[in-house]
Amino acid sequence: MHAIEVTDLEKRFGEILALDHVSFSVETGEVFGYLGPNGAGKTTTIRILTGITTPTGGSASIFGRDIVRDTIRARKQMGIVYETSNIYDDITAWQNMMFAGELYHVGKQDREERGKELLEIFGLWDRRASRVKGFSKGMKRRLTLAMGLINDPRLLFLDEPTSGLDVQSNLIIRDVLQTLTEKGVTVFLTTHNIEEANLACDRVAIINRGRIAAIDSPERLKKTIQSVQSVEVAFEQGSAKILDDMENLPMVSEVRKVGDKVRLYTEDPGALLREIMLYADSHQNRVVSATTLGPTLEDVFIRLTGIERRNREGGFP
Amino acid sequence: MNAEFDKDQLTAEAVAAWAIAKKDMIIYYLKPNIIVSGLLFPLFMFLAFAAGKNVPLGYLIPGLISVTLLFSSSTIEPVSIPIERRTKTFERLLSAPVSLHAIVIGESLSGFLYSIGIALVPLIVGIIAFKTTIVFPLALIVGMLLTAIVFSTMGTLFAAYPTESPGDIMSMLNLVRLPLIFVSGTFIPLDAMPPLGAWIAYLSPLTYGNDLIQAAYGHTAFFFPLFDVVMLVVFFSIFQFVAHRLYAKYND
Ligand SMILES: Nc1ncnc2c1ncn2[C@@H]1O[C@H](COP(=O)(O)OP(=O)(O)OP(=O)(O)O)[C@@H](O)[C@H]1O
Numbered sequence: 367m368h369a370i371e372v373t374d375l376e377k378r379f380g381e382i383l384a385l386d387h388v389s390f391s392v393e394t395g396e397v398f399g400y401l402g403p404n405g406a407g408k409t410t411t412i413r414i415l416t417g418i419t420t421p422t423g424g425s426a427s428i429f430g431r432d433i434v435r436d437t438i439r440a441r442k443q444m445g446i447v448y449e450t451s452n453i454y455d456d457i458t459a460w461q462n463m464m465f466a467g468e469l470y471h472v473g474k475q476d477r478e479e480r481g482k483e484l485l486e487i488f489g490l491w492d493r494r495a496s497r498v499k500g501f502s503k504g505m506k507r508r509l510t511l512a513m514g515l516i517n518d519p520r521l522l523f524l525d526e527p528t529s530g531l532d533v534q535s536n537l538i539i540r541d542v543l544q545t546l547t548e549k550g551v552t553v554f555l556t557t558h559n560i561e562e563a564n565l566a567c568d569r570v571a572i573i574n575r576g577r578i579a580a581i582d583s584p585e586r587l588k589k590t591i592q593s594v595q596s597v598e599v600a601f602e603q604g605s606a607k608i609l610d611d612m613e614n615l616p617m618v619s620e621v622r623k624v625g626d627k628v629r630l631y632t633e634d635p636g637a638l639l640r641e642i643m644l645y646a647d648s649h650q651n652r653v654v655s656a657t658t659l660g661p662t663l664e665d666v667f668i669r670l671t672g673i674e675r676r677n678r679e680g681g682f683p
Numbered sequence: 684m685n686a687e688f689d690k691d692q693l694t695a696e697a698v699a700a701w702a703i704a705k706k707d708m709i710i711y712y713l714k715p716n717i718i719v720s721g722l723l724f725p726l727f728m729f730l731a732f733a734a735g736k737n738v739p740l741g742y743l744i745p746g747l748i749s750v751t752l753l754f755s756s757s758t759i760e761p762v763s764i765p766i767e768r769r770t771k772t773f774e775r776l777l778s779a780p781v782s783l784h785a786i787v788i789g790e791s792l793s794g795f796l797y798s799i800g801i802a803l804v805p806l807i808v809g810i811i812a813f814k815t816t817i818v819f820p821l822a823l824i825v826g827m828l829l830t831a832i833v834f835s836t837m838g839t840l841f842a843a844y845p846t847e848s849p850g851d852i853m854s855m856l857n858l859v860r861l862p863l864i865f866v867s868g869t870f871i872p873l874d875a876m877p878p879l880g881a882w883i884a885y886l887s888p889l890t891y892g893n894d895l896i897q898a899a900y901g902h903t904a905f906f907f908p909l910f911d912v913v914m915l916v917v918f919f920s921i922f923q924f925v926a927h928r929l930y931a932k933y934n935d
Pocket residue numbers: 379382383384402403404405406407408409410411935
């Protein structure tokens with residue numbers, strides 16, 4: 367049985383077609399990434415799969431239970447962590463946990479044990495008696511996740527779990543995800559963060575303007591655009607002019623500034639490297655480092671979503 | 684969404700409804716705007732009517748109880764639900780594995796309990812300060828409980844309007860609540876009203892609740908007590924049904 371099965375899902379908001387006949391399935395135990403730019407339809411998909419929004423067409427089921435007809439039973443199996451950390455500011459972390467447990471009908475002893483365990487895992491046990499109002503963004507996010515796990519779900523929905531968080535919170539959340547997947551929990555996570563999807567997900571769906579552009583494992587997705595390779599170079603003396611010069615080198619299809627380095631897209635990295643060395647020699651500059659790179663998941667994403675790279679911003683620092 | 688009526692689910696719904704009510708009690712009972720609207724406002728109305736009338740103050744106590752119930756029961760949800768829409772905590776309730784009925788009832792429950800507590804103030808002050816006597820305690824209990832249920836559900840119903848600002852709902856609500864004070868026989872007896880007013884009184888649930896409470900104090904009742912009870916139950920059912928429909932509709 368699939369953990370999630372989505373068939374021909376459509377969602378209209380008046381004129382806007384937020385989901386345009388989306389189909390995919392997620393296997394039990396899989397970490398499934400749902401990657402897309404702003405407004406692609408990620409949150410809308412999660413809201414339908416969790417039974418908050420009704421689709422205007424198609425169907426979706428959770429462990430075989432239709433989310434529209436059998437909403438309550440379908441929901442009992444899931445934990446949900448929405449985009450916004452939706453916790454109660456005026457009560458304590460512990461009260462928030464217990465409230466979540468009661469909403470999911472977790473027995474008193476169970477919810478107290480699990481509540482303690484989860485607050486410890488998420489590094490909030492010492493703050494259990496503090497009102498949430500004073501918590502940092504990362505702490506609130508961690509508490510939201512802990513609350514999403516109080517019913518020991520088989521399937522976890524995470525809408526942008528780590529977006530804009532501090533390093534410590536990020537690490538804890540990644541650790542927890544790792545542990546969950548080892549326990550066989552299915553995870554459906556949306557993200558803008560391509561690196562996160564690349565690291566965490568077994569499979570990734572790329573969604574753009576309400577349509578699925580591709581679904582596959584990160585590695586296989588990268589293979590589909592093998593022609594996009596690149597060379598990343600750091601020069602000893604950086605200048606804005608270098609970007610222009612690089613763009614004029616033969617074989618370079620695109621130039622992008624990446625921190626203090628320049629990334630040059632090409633079909634022939636070997637030949638390009640020679641050109642770069644010649645350029646450095648003739649301009650009294652020196653190449654500090656040079657790396658050739660295969661396509662990244664970001665490249666796949668950009669290729670499939672047709673987003674324009676804004677590659678010429680800023681110049682060198 | 685379908686309600687699934689096995690026994691286990693029914694327990695789950697009750698636990699969730701009670702959890703929602705408890706959460707509202709902890710968070711909202713002491714919020715200043717709730718206290719003003721639920722307690723002080725009825726008191727000012729009472730004083731205003733008392734000043735303009737030549738009846739003993741004790742005589743106005745049952746009316747004060749009715750108006751207090753009206754205001755205090757319908758004040759929590761119109762404040763809490765828009766706030767929770769803004770913080771997205773309302774979404775947490777909507778996505779829980781319980782029916783919308785459990786959510787509506789849980790929300791109404793906190794307003795209900797709050798108003799019963801608040802209405803004890805005029806009740807007890809009446810007994811101590813004005814030596815009011817209660818002739819039919821049962822009518823008082825039933826009248827107060829049903830009035831509180833009806834208007835807390837009405838508050839939840841109004842809060843279904845999809846806004847993130849409590850003020851929006853409060854102003855709509857007051858458009859209904861304020862006229863109810865005048866057409867329900869609370870401070871102005873029904874027989875002292877012009878015919879049009881008396882006709883409107885039939886449409887006000889407060890008329891029936893107040894009728895029971897007045898009867899409990901030995902004042903003339905307008906309707907048969909059982910009729911009052913039936914009408915209040917009918918109003919509650921309508922409000923609950925409409926509230927459920929509105930929450931389902933505005934959910935998308
Ligand atoms: N309640 C609504 N009413 C009208 N339009 C909506 C509603 N919710 C979403 N939309 C529209 O549907 C589209 C998809 O929105 P959605 O929130 O699913 O995007 P997203 O992929 O989650 O974006 P983000 O990365 O910004 O969170 C957008 O065009 C959005 O404006």
